[in-house]
Amino acid sequence: MINKNSLPNKQRGEEIIFHLRRHWFIFFKIAVLFIVLMAAPIALYILVRLTTPTFLTNPTNEAIFTVALLIYYLAMLAFIFTMWTETYLDVWTITTYRIINREQNGLFNRVVSELDLYRVQDVTAEQKGFFATILGYGHVYIQSAGAKERFVFEQISDPYRIAKIIQQLDERAKKQKNLDR
Amino acid sequence: MVITLAIFYYLYLGAILLFFIWGLFNIYHLLRFGFLSWVNISIILVYILISAGFLLWSLNLLNNVNWNTVLIDFSVSANNSFGL
CATH class of the missing domain: 2.30.29.30 (Pleckstrin-homology domain (PH domain)/Phosphotyrosine-binding domain (PTB))
Incomplete structure (x- = not known):
């Protein structure tokens, strides 16, 4: 990690005035997006249970649906962490x-x-x-x-x-x- | 030859591998280019904890599935096509 007080190619007498980052609200928007993306499959699950209640009673369908859901969550976790890295x-x-x-x-x-x-x-x-x-x-x-x-x-x-x-x-x-x- | 439900399990293991590699790239960037600060270190640790917790929980969840369930049985299909 980089020391906050270090400067690349520092000149004689050069001092850091300040560092600037994006406003905290930008990071908050990422957090909200994260919550929405994580909640979306739950909504889908409820929709499937309401519209086709017998679909998930089949163990094979349930297993495939579970694997798809888990892969989705992994992808969203990776996506959100990447967004954080890019912004931070x-x-x-x-x-x-x-x-x-x-x-x-x-x-x-x-x-x-x-x-x-x-x-x-x-x-x-x-x-x-x-x-x-x-x-x-x-x-x-x-x-x-x-x-x-x-x-x-x-x-x-x-x-x-x-x-x-x-x-x-x-x-x-x-x-x-x-x-x- | 049969294709069982296990193919989806291997698919998930492949996804875990990709997730792990991608996470390593992210952590590398934060360690290499991020400032030495509590925020940076905390985010990395939180990510590792959440990821590890999620992976352990998911693998535990998938342990209850009968992966030997046959999806497609090619030997039955081949026998049928010869009228046997």
């Missing part, structure tokens, strides 16, 4: 000099990119949707002059405050860059 491993780190974007897109696709703060051109915060507005989460878009033109902090808490902090850090980084010349 999306981390955005803001340091005094740069932004580090770590995104897990699927189980076998990980993207890590960095942006120097002085290359930031524009920062936009967005809150869209009922739950996003009520619970205070949204996206922050960072336009850059680097190879990767746009960074997106997805579904993070308090996006307007984060955007303001990045703008302040960007101004500070640009001033420092001018002083160093």
